[in-house]
Amino acid sequence: MRVILLGCGTSTGVPIIGCNCSTCTSNNPRNKRTRTSVFIQTHKKNIIVDTSTDLRFQALTYGITRIDGVLYTHSHADHTHGIDDLRTYNFINKMMIPCYGDPKTVATIKMNFRYIFDGSYAAGGKPQLEITPITDEMDFHGIKITPIEINHADWMIYGYRIGKMAYLTDCSGIPERSMRRLEGLDLLIIDALRYTPHSAHFSVNQAVDYARRIKPGISVLTHMGHELEYDELSRKLPEGIMPAYDGMEFELDEA
Ligand SMILES: [Zn+2]
Numbered sequence: 001m002r003v004i005l006l007g008c009g010t011s012t013g014v015p016i017i018g019c020n021c022s023t024c025t026s027n028n029p030r031n032k033r034t035r036t037s038v039f040i041q042t043h044k045k046n047i048i049v050d051t052s053t054d055l056r057f058q059a060l061t062y063g064i065t066r067i068d069g070v071l072y073t074h075s076h077a078d079h080t081h082g083i084d085d086l087r088t089y090n091f092i093n094k095m096m097i098p099c100y101g102d103p104k105t106v107a108t109i110k111m112n113f114r115y116i117f118d119g120s121y122a123a124g125g126k127p128q129l130e131i132t133p134i135t136d137e138m139d140f141h142g143i144k145i146t147p148i149e150i151n152h153a154d155w156m157i158y159g160y161r162i163g164k165m166a167y168l169t170d171c172s173g174i175p176e177r178s179m180r181r182l183e184g185l186d187l188l189i190i191d192a193l194r195y196t197p198h199s200a201h202f203s204v205n206q207a208v209d210y211a212r213r214i215k216p217g218i219s220v221l222t223h224m225g226h227e228l229e230y231d232e233l234s235r236k237l238p239e240g241i242m243p244a245y246d247g248m249e250f251e252l253d254e255a
């Protein structure tokens with residue numbers, strides 16, 4: 001199973017337009033973060049989690065020429081606004097793309113992108129998608145996909161577990177019932193927006209605390225803002241926990 005972090009930046013991306021801080025003006029490519037998304041290849045099927053605002057750029061950068069399914073974590077703009085770029089995959093893969101999310105996310109995506117789903121936009125030029133709400137584990141071409149309920153401010157949204165990898169972006173809390181679904185991980189990808197607390201995202205310390213409780217082989221911090229400079233954060237983190245960078249890649253055993 002192959003996992004590529006397509007983007008690991010917060011909603012603004014890093015650098016932020018107009019910002020002259022040391023992270024935003026850094027020459028280190030690891031401080032250049034597109035909007036958060038992850039690509040997973042397993043059982044010869046390609047799955048992406050979210051369609052970030054930067055989907056087209058990410059697909060070109062990492063050579064993603066096929067998408068068999070999309071898992072949505074929630075409906076915030078940074079996680080959904082690349083949705084129209086799925087249209088290209090309809091052409092090259094010659095198939096409708098199945099998309100999944102929790103019922104509220106699916107309803108909001110259908111409302112926000114009405115032209116895709118309501119059948120009234122007749123002139124073509126829209127992605128061919130089939131979006132289905134899921135409320136529990138599902139089998140996708142022999143791949144077990146487990147939604148993990150997490151808090152995102154006052155929302156309950158989905159993270160996902162596939163095999164021994166779990167992806168928890170936009171996370172400000174993990175209910176106990178979800179913690180039980182995170183045992184035995186090789187790789188945990190977890191939200192860490194900045195050093196100081198935030199109502200909708202874990203801080204670095206909170207993410208580290210949860211990583212220590214979950215005890216995966218490796219923990220990777222994502223959805224990072226410009227407060228987090230890559231080298232400085234790398235030095236501060238304990239062993240086994242590291243900041244993500246765009247294009248970071250892992251090979252894991254298929255569970
Ligand atoms: Zn986000």
Ligand SMILES: [Zn+2]
Nearest residue numbers: 019021024226
């Ligand atoms: Zn900045």
Ligand SMILES: [Zn+2]
Nearest residue numbers: 074076152170
């Ligand atoms: Zn969000």
